Amino acid sequence: MPQWGMVIDLDRCTGCNACVAACHAENNLPIAGEEEAAKGRSFHWIRIERYIEGEYPNLKTRFIPVLCQHCDEAPCEPVCPVFATYHSPQGLNVQVYNRCIGTRFCANACPYTVRHFNWFDPRWPEPLERQLNPEVSVRTKGMIEKCTFCIQRIRKAADLAKDEERPVGDGEVQPACAQSCPTDAIVFGDLSDPGSRVSKLASQRRAFRLQEDLGTQPRVIYLKEGSE
Numbered sequence: 001m002p003q004w005g006m007v008i009d010l011d012r013c014t015g016c017n018a019c020v021a022a023c024h025a026e027n028n029l030p031i032a033g034e035e036e037a038a039k040g041r042s043f044h045w046i047r048i049e050r051y052i053e054g055e056y057p058n059l060k061t062r063f064i065p066v067l068c069q070h071c072d073e074a075p076c077e078p079v080c081p082v083f084a085t086y087h088s089p090q091g092l093n094v095q096v097y098n099r100c101i102g103t104r105f106c107a108n109a110c111p112y113t114v115r116h117f118n119w120f121d122p123r124w125p126e127p128l129e130r131q132l133n134p135e136v137s138v139r140t141k142g143m144i145e146k147c148t149f150c151i152q153r154i155r156k157a158a159d160l161a162k163d164e165e166r167p168v169g170d171g172e173v174q175p176a177c178a179q180s181c182p183t184d185a186i187v188f189g190d191l192s193d194p195g196s197r198v199s200k201l202a203s204q205r206r207a208f209r210l211q212e213d214l215g216t217q218p219r220v221i222y223l224k225e226g227s228e
């Protein structure tokens with residue numbers, strides 16, 4: 001059984017936000033608008049964190065794309081009173097939308113602040129509703145949502161592989177963020193396959209996980225800037 005994971009090479013990320021836009025379009029994310037964003041309710045499953053390194057005038061701007069880390073020891077999972085979030089056998093941190101009752105305990109427990117609460121029913125002003133992805137549900141108000149590693153694409157590739165009686169090939173599943181990244185900074189694949197591209201990148205010396213001292217064991221692995 002594949003164990004899905006992602007590597008993000010910070011040496012390649014230019015902070016262009018293409019991954020944010022692609023994720024938004026693929027997963028039918030609600031549009032928060034200016035007023036809601038001002039209240040801190042902007043809505044993106046990936047955010048590009050920007051920070052400055054060095055002393056003036058020798059400053060360098062750095063970027064870290066942050067999404068659900070799909071932690072193996074996810075702090076969001078044990079706090080959900082209705083088991084709306086759980087760990088799948090393939091290593092995904094899954095959110096069952098029609099079970100969520102909106103307590104937001106999970107969002108408070110997540111150290112990466114990647115879970116988002118729907119304060120209102122989403123609205124897509126004409127003609128934006130025409131771009132909704134029919135393979136992804138539209139979530140209603142009162143529930144939490146977050147990155148799924150584009151589970152609809154994983155399921156599609158798995159179904160095709162099953163029909164053709166073969167395993168899912170390396171690189172066959174591409175979440176929208178990975179597909180849209182112009183610098184190929186995001187790589188997705190099976191971490192249990194030592195020959196997969198994602199496994200090879202994850203074993204580089206540059207690899208690290210966000211806040212790994214918390215013991216959350218994220219499935220998203222970052223590569224520090226600099227050469228191997």
Ligand code: SF4
Nearest residue numbers: 013014016017019181
């Ligand atoms: S699309 Fe790629 S380069 Fe652009 S912000 Fe996302 S990870 Fe960085």
